[in-house]
Amino acid sequence: MQPASSKSMRFPLRLEKGSSGTRCVVKANHFFAELPDKDFQRWGGEARMGASLLRLFFHDCFVNGCDGSILLDDTSSFTGEKTANPNRNSARGFDVVDNIKSAVENACPGVVSCADVLAIAARDSVVTLGGPNWNVKLGRRDAKTASRAAANNGIPPPTSNLNALISRFSALGLSSKDLVALSGSHTIGQARCTNFRARIYNESNLDASFARTRQGNCPRASGSGDNNLAPLDLQTPTNFDNNYFKNLVNQRGLLHSDQQLYNGGSTNSIVSSYASNPNTFHSDFASAMIKMGDIRPLTGSNGEIRKNCRRTN
Ligand code: HEM
Ligand SMILES: [Ca+2]
Numbered sequence: 001m002q003p004a005s006s007k008s009m010r011f012p013l014r015l016e017k018g019s020s021g022t023r024c025v026v027k028a029n030h031f032f033a034e035l036p037d038k039d040f041q042r043w044g045g046e047a048r049m050g051a052s053l054l055r056l057f058f059h060d061c062f063v064n065g066c067d068g069s070i071l072l073d074d075t076s077s078f079t080g081e082k083t084a085n086p087n088r089n090s091a092r093g094f095d096v097v098d099n100i101k102s103a104v105e106n107a108c109p110g111v112v113s114c115a116d117v118l119a120i121a122a123r124d125s126v127v128t129l130g131g132p133n134w135n136v137k138l139g140r141r142d143a144k145t146a147s148r149a150a151a152n153n154g155i156p157p158p159t160s161n162l163n164a165l166i167s168r169f170s171a172l173g174l175s176s177k178d179l180v181a182l183s184g185s186h187t188i189g190q191a192r193c194t195n196f197r198a199r200i201y202n203e204s205n206l207d208a209s210f211a212r213t214r215q216g217n218c219p220r221a222s223g224s225g226d227n228n229l230a231p232l233d234l235q236t237p238t239n240f241d242n243n244y245f246k247n248l249v250n251q252r253g254l255l256h257s258d259q260q261l262y263n264g265g266s267t268n269s270i271v272s273s274y275a276s277n278p279n280t281f282h283s284d285f286a287s288a289m290i291k292m293g294d295i296r297p298l299t300g301s302n303g304e305i306r307k308n309c310r311r312t313n
């Protein structure tokens with residue numbers, strides 16, 4: 001694999017002018033459709049980018065809906081979401097989103113919102129890493145403002161217990177099944193030591209050898225090694241499979257919030273079913289992503305189609 005460099009990326013597009021001349025059609029609906037089998041060179045040679053893009057979509061939708069708010073840089077009139085606790089030193093992929101957006105703007109200016117770019121990039125990331133496919137609903141418009149406080153309040157922290165997770169998802173119209181299916185995103189990607197230290201040193205509902213392995217690269221003292229990374233799925237962190245759920249059944253969830261989904265509570269049976277049936281997981285995941293993508297979109301004359309995802313027009 002090459003070192004990460006978004007400069008070298010290319011995003012094949014299938015946008016064409018519609019008959020009216022003002023409308024553009026996404027023909028193949030896949031920004032990454034031309035990637036030769038799992039050749040991540042065009043993501044800058046970094047498979048993790050798929051995970052990072054998927055997470056950006058989640059962090060967008062959970063804060064005032066899927067409106068591209070997470071992509072706005074701070075301005076003199078508001079402090080945006082990028083420095084909120086769940087995103088600071090953590091959310092990544094903004095330069096990749098910029099590249100996709102500028103390619104889309106070149107082909108078809110003023111048509112595809114940044115919120116829709118996130119929705120499609122999330123889906124294409126999942127497909128590219130071996131997960132399910134689904135039709136992405138399009139037509140979301142972009143927010144004109146963003147709020148750090150809203151991001152701090154909207155995105156659940158990894159210290160959450162099961163009740164907190166269920167109620168946060170339920171407030172957005174997502175069921176316990178959606179919660180478990182969407183958490184299956186942690187079958188890919190990485191987490192920082194600061195987010196799992198308390199679990200691997202203090203909790204008892206985890207496999208002892210797994211705890212020792214993770215302690216090896218995440219020192220007990222806070223402040224040291226805070227940003228050291230570990231895979232959320234210890235087995236296949238770049239494959240969108242159901243190993244995340246098998247890990248939970250074996251008490252190898254990395255985050256406190258992960259293991260909460262299989263800790264004797266009401267979601268145990270959903271985790272077990274996904275651990276034994278990858279097809280059920282894939283189809284429930286796709287449905288839940290469509291539901292999440294439906295959270296409070298801006299439509300009609302609300303919002304705008306941003307030219308540059310980092311700022312309002
Ligand atoms: C259920 C509540 C959730 C909690 C508490 C949670 C928490 C976290 C945390 C703490 C990290 C590691 C961040 C870091 O250490 O820098 C993470 C990573 C990640 N999360 Fe979640 N998450 C949740 C749900 C979701 C959902 C619903 C999705 C997608 C639909 C998602 C996708 C991801 C991905 C793909 C990564 C890896 C990102 C990367 O490697 O860059 N998570 N999550
Ligand atoms: Ca948002």
Ligand SMILES: [Ca+2]
Pocket residue numbers: 187188233235236237238239240241242243244
């Ligand atoms: Ca996996």
